Each structure stands twice: as C-alpha cells, then as structure tokens.
Amino acid sequence: MKILIDADGCPVVDLALKAAKEKGVECLILCDTSHVFEREGAKTLTFSKGKDSVDFALVNRLDAGDIVITQDYGLAAMCLAKQASVLNQDGMEYCDTNMDGLLFARYVSQKVRNSG
Numbered sequence: 260m261k262i263l264i265d266a267d268g269c270p271v272v273d274l275a276l277k278a279a280k281e282k283g284v285e286c287l288i289l290c291d292t293s294h295v296f297e298r299e300g301a302k303t304l305t306f307s308k309g310k311d312s313v314d315f316a317l318v319n320r321l322d323a324g325d326i327v328i329t330q331d332y333g334l335a336a337m338c339l340a341k342q343a344s345v346l347n348q349d350g351m352e353y354c355d356t357n358m359d360g361l362l363f364a365r366y367v368s369q370k371v372r373n374s375g
Contacts, residue, residue: 261285263317265329266296266303271348275328276301284326289317332361 262279266272266288276298279286286301291308304320306312314334321327323342329335335345335353345353353361 260324260326261287261322262326262328263287263289263321264301265313265317265327265331265334266290267294267313268330269328269348271328272296272298287320289313289320332358332365336362 262275262284264272264275264286267290272288276286278284280300288296288298288301288303289306290296290303291306291313293308294305296303304316306316311333314331314337317327317329317334318337318341321338321341321343325343327335327338327343327345328348329338329345330347332353335347336358338345339353339355339358347353
C-alpha cells in the first residue's frame with residue numbers, strides 16, 4: 260500500500276506526509292511543472308503541464324488498496340475503478356454511493372458557469 264497525493268492545489272500535503280511517516284507507508288507526490296513540492300520522506304513526481312497529465316500519471320501508478328488524496332472528482336472516479344481508497348482534502352471518502360451525485364453536481368455547475 261502507498262499514498263498518492265494529487266498535489267496540484269492540495270492543501271494537506273504536509274499532513275498526509277506526517278500520517279504516512281507515522282504508519283511507515285510510502286508516499287508519492289504528483290504535480291505538474293507549475294508547482295514545486297519537494298518534501299522529505301516523499302518521492303515527488305513532476306509531469307508536464309497539460310489537461311489531466313497528472314491525473315493519468317497517478318492512475319497509471321495506482322494499485323488496488325492504495326490511498327489517493329485528491330479534490331478532483333474525475334480522478335477520484337478513475338481511482339475507485341481501480342479499487343483504491345480515495346479521500347478529499349477535508350477527509351471525505353469518495354465511494355461508489357456518492358460518486359454519481361458528485362459528478363452530476365460538477366456537471367451542473369459547469370453548465371451554469373458556461374451559460375454566463
């Protein structure tokens with residue numbers, strides 16, 4: 260088991276690292292080139308800027324049973340499909356029972372924003 264952090268815009272990187280260290284769990288920080296996250300006790304993987312580049316890199320490194328921390332609903336859905344445990348920055352667990360509602364709310368919000 261390992262912890263993977265979608266670090267672009269994640270306010271709990273240090274807290275997650277502390278928990279990983281206490282439990283002796285490997286921790287990976289994934290971000291794009293517009294962010295700098297070098298932390299002791301974690302391996303930082305940096306990817307080129309681009310739509311969802313970090314998301315796809317994270318999913319490709321994910322194994323069943325891993326823990327993912329993200330605030331991205333789309334990434335959370337992909338991680339759930341690979342049997343990972345997924346948390347947001349506030350500790351809410353994404354799961355099959357709440358994912359459809361969250362994705363629908365994101366869709367409606369985007370439609371409202373795009374309508375002007």
